[in-house]
Amino acid sequence: MALPSLLLPLAAGWLTARGLLNFRPVWALHFTCAGLAVALGAGWASLLQLLLLWTGLAQPVTALGADVLVCAGAFLLFRKNVALETGEDRPACPWNWIGWVALVLTAGLCLAGFAAGWEYNPHGYWDAFSIWNLRAKWMATPEAWRYAIEATAPVANFGVAHPGYPLLLSGFVGHIWMAGGSFDPVWPMVVSVLFTLAVPALLAGLLAAGRSTLVGLTAAAVALSADIFVLQGPRLYSDIPLALYLLGAVGLMAVSWQRGWHAGALALAGACTGLACWTKNEGIPFAVAMGGLLAWAARRQALPFAGGALPGVAVMAAFRLALAPPDREVQLPSTLAGVLEKLSEPARWWVPIAGYAQKEWLIPLVCVAVAAWTLRVNRQEGLARARWLALPLVVLLMAGYAAFLLTTSDQKWHVNTAASRLIAQLWPATLFVAMWAMGRPEDFAETVPVKSGKRAR
Amino acid sequence: MIALLAVAGAFQSYRLTALALESEPDQFALALSETRFAALKGKLPPNVRCGYLTDLPPGSYQESLAFRAAQYTLAPAFLVSLSPNVKVDWVVGNFSQPQDFAALGAAQGLDLVQDLGQGVVLYRVRKAGQ
Numbered sequence: 001m002a003l004p005s006l007l008l009p010l011a012a013g014w015l016t017a018r019g020l021l022n023f024r025p026v027w028a029l030h031f032t033c034a035g036l037a038v039a040l041g042a043g044w045a046s047l048l049q050l051l052l053l054w055t056g057l058a059q060p061v062t063a064l065g066a067d068v069l070v071c072a073g074a075f076l077l078f079r080k081n082v083a084l085e086t087g088e089d090r091p092a093c094p095w096n097w098i099g100w101v102a103l104v105l106t107a108g109l110c111l112a113g114f115a116a117g118w119e120y121n122p123h124g125y126w127d128a129f130s131i132w133n134l135r136a137k138w139m140a141t142p143e144a145w146r147y148a149i150e151a152t153a154p155v156a157n158f159g160v161a162h163p164g165y166p167l168l169l170s171g172f173v174g175h176i177w178m179a180g181g182s183f184d185p186v187w188p189m190v191v192s193v194l195f196t197l198a199v200p201a202l203l204a205g206l207l208a209a210g211r212s213t214l215v216g217l218t219a220a221a222v223a224l225s226a227d228i229f230v231l232q233g234p235r236l237y238s239d240i241p242l243a244l245y246l247l248g249a250v251g252l253m254a255v256s257w258q259r260g261w262h263a264g265a266l267a268l269a270g271a272c273t274g275l276a277c278w279t280k281n282e283g284i285p286f287a288v289a290m291g292g293l294l295a296w297a298a299r300r301q302a303l304p305f306a307g308g309a310l311p312g313v314a315v316m317a318a319f320r321l322a323l324a325p326p327d328r329e330v331q332l333p334s335t336l337a338g339v340l341e342k343l344s345e346p347a348r349w350w351v352p353i354a355g356y357a358q359k360e361w362l363i364p365l366v367c368v369a370v371a372a373w374t375l376r377v378n379r380q381e382g383l384a385r386a387r388w389l390a391l392p393l394v395v396l397l398m399a400g401y402a403a404f405l406l407t408t409s410d411q412k413w414h415v416n417t418a419a420s421r422l423i424a425q426l427w428p429a430t431l432f433v434a435m436w437a438m439g440r441p442e443d444f445a446e447t448v449p450v451k452s453g454k455r456a457r
Numbered sequence: 458m459i460a461l462l463a464v465a466g467a468f469q470s471y472r473l474t475a476l477a478l479e480s481e482p483d484q485f486a487l488a489l490s491e492t493r494f495a496a497l498k499g500k501l502p503p504n505v506r507c508g509y510l511t512d513l514p515p516g517s518y519q520e521s522l523a524f525r526a527a528q529y530t531l532a533p534a535f536l537v538s539l540s541p542n543v544k545v546d547w548v549v550g551n552f553s554q555p556q557d558f559a560a561l562g563a564a565q566g567l568d569l570v571q572d573l574g575q576g577v578v579l580y581r582v583r584k585a586g587q
Contacts, residue, residue, distance in 0.1 A: 101460070102460035102464055106464055109467040113471050120481075121485075126525075129529040130528070133529070134528060143503070144532075221464070225465070225469075
């Protein structure tokens with residue numbers, strides 16, 4: 001029963017996204033819904049898994065029943081879905097095929113990386129088997145799930161499964177493992193493939209809806225060209241899932257804003273924000289910045305965002321208050337004197353900057369620079385809004401910088417092990433904002449007319 | 458040009474991934490751990506909390522990796538380091554070289570239940586008065 005416990009949540013995610021979104025072109029809508037199927041499906045299945053375990057109801061049959069119920073609810077939402085936007089698709093750019101070819105090739109190479117990972121290291125890297133998938137094994141076992149939040153640490157090296165970390169990835173993998181009745185390592189790998197490919201799908205779909213087809217396709221290919229991002233996939237960590245949620249939150253907010261605060265897109269942006277909190281602690285400063293930005297920019301129209309964020313934020317808050325051990329995950333000084341001591345060392349200020357500036361950035365940054373040079377900044381509508389879209393990402397980057405600056409661990413070790421993952425988390429959403437701010441290739445090319453899209457439902 | 462660069466970048470990423478993986482297959486010895494602990498899995502009660510004993514230097518990378526690999530392989534069992542305030546019935550021994558496992562356990566108040574080979578040993582905690 002492992003496969004139904006994977007597919008039913010994905011179906012629920014797809015139905016919900018399709019029920020709330022109505023933009024054109026239709027292929028971009030489908031790509032966006034495919035990306036959100038993974039984001040929402042995995043997130044909700046994980047929340048359900050925790051609630052079932054906590055209430056003592058977790059069994060393969062009850063989990064399957066809960067999946068069916070969620071899917072049925074999503075189907076009702078889908079049945080009431082809003083009509084597609086009226087009007088015709090933008091004229092097609094004659095260069096679109098280049099974007100499609102690049103996307104197919106980069107996605108193929110990304111999958112080849114996963115195939116190598118499966119062959120040589122099927123259990124993933126250090127944090128996968130010592131944190132995420134270890135906790136997934138406990139989350140898959142109703143009699144043993146509390147080990148996932150147990151704070152036993154008699155020796156420094158022990159108890160480092162980070163019992164206070166959020167449980168989205170472990171909960172989803174545990175959900176599938178419990179249904180399947182075994183700890184087959186293929187499922188964490190499948191989940192990682194889905195999260196990784198959902199990122200270019202969502203990036204292409206949202207940019208095609210908000211900017212143009214070629215911008216979307218090119219950005220998706222560029223996203224998959226970054227070592228710093230792609231290498232994380234076969235490691236089976238939580239950083240790519242978090243990257244997907246950050247991208248979903250920022251991208252859907254942009255599309256909603258462009259359409260006069262489209263309620264459905266905003267609710268989905270909220271869902272991605274809430275689930276980001278349930279994926280890694282980095283999601284919390286990001287969510288605070290998103291909430292603040294929307295409260296300022298959209299005011300009352302931001303209510304759908306709050307509604308969408310509620311499930312993830314509520315379960316995260318309940319987990320923190322009632323289940324997780326006292327937070328020992330943040331390695332910061334406990335006194336003001338300790339903070340001042342760290343701040344007074346000039347060398348400490350440079351170490352995180354050196355950690356952020358890595359050679360793996362070269363090709364993706366050249367891509368973005370070439371795009372900026374050829375397409376120019378879109379001053380009319382893009383730049384002003386893009387500045388605000390970047391705000392939650394800058395807040396997260398600065399929060400990371402502060403954590404690296406003040407860390408009580410060995411600073412170089414901390415930066416070396418975590419800076420590249422923070423960059424990987426931010427990369428797709430940052431690329432989205434950059435491409436949102438630029439002009440469209442279509443504005444420089446002769447376009448060819450396309451057939452009218454389907455009639456609005 | 459951007460598309461071409463993107464494909465080149467993706468190819469470079471793939472090459473790096475494949476090279477890193479091929480040069481060090483089973484980098485964290487998890488496949489080896491599965492083999493070493495296979496016999497023990499059937500002997501431990503399911504989901505049990507059990508102690509952990511090793512001869513690797515405390516705080517070393519080897520100790521840390523060996524513990525994590527053992528914990529991942531034996532989960533949902535839960536391994537804890539032996540200490541006076543930890544109450545467990547079973548203890549897993551994970552040793553790097555042959556030695557007198559019975560004497561090693563006896564020094565910690567443990568009875569050897571079975572030497573499962575490859576440095577894997579199952580102990581039972583000696584009850585008070587025994």
